[in-house]
Amino acid sequence: MKRIPITETVEIDLDKEMWCCSQCHAEIHPAREPYVKGCLVYERPAAEIYGPAIPVKSNSASISYAPQPDFMRVVEFYCPECGSLMTVQYLPPGHPITLEIELDIDKLKKKHAGSSK
Amino acid sequence: MPGAIDYEIGKRLHPEPPTREELDNMKDIEPTSAGIFLHKLHTIASEGNETLVKLGASTGCRWGDTACAIYTRSGDSAVCASGLYFHSVLGSTDVKYIMKYWLNDPSVGVKPGDAFFCNSPYIRGTHPPDMGIYAPIFYRGELLCWIGAVVHTGECGACEPGGMPTGSRSMYEEGLQVPALKIAENYRMKEDVLNYFNHMVRDPRALTLDIKARMACLRVVEKRLTPVIEKASPGYFTGVLRYVIQVTGEAARQRISTWNDGTYRFVQFIDTVGILHALTKVAVKLEKKGDHLYFDYDGSSPEVSDRVANSPGSGVIGVNTVYLLGHLFYDLPHNSGILEPMSFRLPDGSIVNASRESPKAGCAYVHEAGSLSVQYVLQNAIYATSPERTECAGNRGFDTLSYGGVNQYGEPFADAGAEMNGIGFGARSYLDGVDVAGAYFAPLTSEPGEVESLESHLPFLYLYRGFHQDSCGHGKYRGGVGMDYAVKVHAVPSTALGTWGFGSLITLTQGLFGGYGVPALPFLTVRGSNLDNMLSHTDPAIPSSARMLYQDQAIQGHYVLRGYPCVAEPTREGDLVAGGTGGGGGYGDPINRDPALVMKDLQNGVISHWAARNVYKVVYDEKRLAADAEKTKALRDAEKQDRKKRGKKFARFEKEWLQKKPSDEVIEYYGTWPETRYESFSYFGQWPGVKKGDK
Structure with a gap:
């Protein structure tokens, strides 16, 4: 069976029942579980993506394009092999990680049965 | 009981079963001829x-x-013009209400030349400014169909001008709310009804003209339809209306069956509860089985009984048709049939399925969060078979002005700003999103309006409007950018000015597959500004963009950060308000973006040098805007290595992460942390193991 692309960044090797990275094809995690569990995870300071806050000259306020940290954090998921950014989740601090995709692997195998590598 | 407050009518969004007559009329329909018809x-x-x-x-x-x-x-929506599909589909419930309560009521009845005005949030699922007028079409005394004209008229007599009061504490502060009232009889407007409406609102001129525009629309449609029905035969006409709904459902089912079966999840947060900045959540779990989609909203935040934070269930479902019909299934006919292969489970007493009396003015916030969640679970489901249809969401926050007062001609005015129609759309799997594309809810038809036209009837002077730099989600393909704007109060002593929308404290619209979400959106007022003086001598320091205003702060005055939303407050002549709409989500890892595209974005001013260097990791000559391929590759390789160093294994990260929690103030209205579970649900469409009427 060939590798089946699931998103831009992950694919499934149906023979091995493994999630793989679409960039480097490294095996990441068993396919019957969400692939995010096989990623390296990092809480990225939002200002590194949205830029530093701009202080207001006339008072103590500042203008910010970054989410407020008490409301939302940026969580990045990387391929453990090549460091590709596979998905980004925006969550309040401590909110459970979203298990984005859980596929019915048996049905997927049935669907692709007979297709060559 | 005739005219009862009907909690069930909103659940009838899905197509009704075909009548025996409709089935008979469909027998001889030939697809090609039906397509032409x-x-x-x-x-x-x-x-x-x-x-x-x-x-x-x-x-x-x-x-x-x-x-x-x-x-x-x-009452099923069969043919819709414009991109505002949810108004068309939600209109179904208005028509079904009329058919249920007034068709056979001797004191009301339905006759040729009648028209009914409807804007009840609990029937059509949206806020009171969304007003529809519906007219029956008869042929030789027989009721054949209905036609409808729906518009958001931004003033309905609520406790704040503009129709969407941020500070409302119950439905009784949200102005005119009419379940279904006959506004025309025998092709004549009922002046007593119109007069009553006009006494309820701040801007009777706009209300009257919008009502008459709807009536003109309906009369044009009736005039054109009648000879077509006569020529084709009434039976063929009604048969085709049912046929197109069925064909749409069947085609959607066929496409859904090609997607991979599985479970897909997404959570979207809202950073406002009325006038307070606090978190609520819309959670969506999609179970895709065969040719059917089951959307479950369990885990969403509980209803907030006295703050603007809630929506009726029908609106939460109906608004998905904007994405479904406007984007994912754009090539299918646009009607209620799209819902046929989809079912929804909404927890009772939650922000996505609130009771009748809580404020509904902010239902659009919940609609936007819900439709974002639905769009994102679907992206994960469709990529494997339809990568070309994969698309990040455009900004959903509205992020616009709300205003009211007396204009430069001494006439009352009240409305919401056209800026809401200037959002950026989401990046696609092969292309950047469209900059300043329109409104998410009317992607094909809306536009942010001409400044000169707006200035001609509003007491505003626009300082600038343009691409809102860096407002997109960055990615291999970036989202379209939104629009920045600054408005000076002009030619009146004072007016009430506030904002509507959300997303000043959070990333509202997220990215996809490694792409980033959009930034938080600032909004500020400069009180007591010296802008008139600067304008009088064409001061070169006058800002021409939000970035210039924020960074240089060349305008003197008191800078007050207000954000989206904020209650309309008196704003004096010369004061400036400035903000911007958001862009669309980014697609894919930003360090995979072609450096040449990054240079083009810099040239067009849609991204900053800061983003080019720090997010896209491009090394380039700033004067010539020429990327250095070798150095860029080295920088990007180094970033990948750095990610591997800083990233933690999932289990270790999760253990530390779950120790964190927002402050109690931030999650005061959130519900049980981290997830609220419900026991009672409303079902829209068939659900496995649930009989009709079950809770």
């Missing part, structure tokens, strides 16, 4: 919609937030 019907609806836009006066009507639809006799 449907094109004719769509052209008629489009002419109606054009009439509506040309004649209306409110922001929503003038700039394309409109819908004109043809409904079956039983």
